[in-house]
Amino acid sequence: MSTQLDHVSVVKKSNIYFDGKCVSHTVLFADGSKKTVGVIFPSALTFNTGAPETMEIVAGRCRVRLAGQDAWHHYEGGQQFDVPGDSRFDIETLDTLDYVCHFG
Amino acid sequence: MSTQLDHVSVVKKSNIYFDGKCVSHTVLFADGSKKTVGVIFPSALTFNTGAPETMEIVAGRCRVRLAGQDAWHHYEGGQQFDVPGDSRFDIETLDTLDYVCHFG
Numbered sequence: 001m002s003t004q005l006d007h008v009s010v011v012k013k014s015n016i017y018f019d020g021k022c023v024s025h026t027v028l029f030a031d032g033s034k035k036t037v038g039v040i041f042p043s044a045l046t047f048n049t050g051a052p053e054t055m056e057i058v059a060g061r062c063r064v065r066l067a068g069q070d071a072w073h074h075y076e077g078g079q080q081f082d083v084p085g086d087s088r089f090d091i092e093t094l095d096t097l098d099y100v101c102h103f104g
Numbered sequence: 105m106s107t108q109l110d111h112v113s114v115v116k117k118s119n120i121y122f123d124g125k126c127v128s129h130t131v132l133f134a135d136g137s138k139k140t141v142g143v144i145f146p147s148a149l150t151f152n153t154g155a156p157e158t159m160e161i162v163a164g165r166c167r168v169r170l171a172g173q174d175a176w177h178h179y180e181g182g183q184q185f186d187v188p189g190d191s192r193f194d195i196e197t198l199d200t201l202d203y204v205c206h207f208g
Binding site for chain 1: 106107109111112113115117118124127129131132141160162163200
């Protein structure tokens, strides 16, 4: 997994969710696509998706339960998981996460 | 002031300081220079500088006291201030700051 996103623009203003438990910056690509690069502090949160997402965990540790599933799955730095569009997932962050969210 | 940094790379792993009160991502330019784009949550912090810095306040509100000065100066979105190298500054963040730190 690469350690950086190349040939991009970064929006200076951040996206802050859940009272600062999640902080991200939007990264724009030349083809018009975007990703977000961010942090989730230890917490138990539920995220809703619009487009399908791939959550790339850069560092940290969490467990995740997708909508309609009973099982929690553990993920840590170097792993990733997919979330369908128009859905949601519960995420319990155990060690602060660095992540990249890929859309579509 | 532009709303984004163009033609850059973004390091995926964040820089977290002061127990998460400050979160930034490193942005690399083709000429080898770098900046950081980040957030400071409401807090009273002291930052040390290595290289001289220009702190561009994108959004939010703070007051700042440079080393060796008695006076506090207020800054908000759209303003910036300079800090000498090998120095420090006290910053009291009143409304969560989005900032870009320019080095050198």
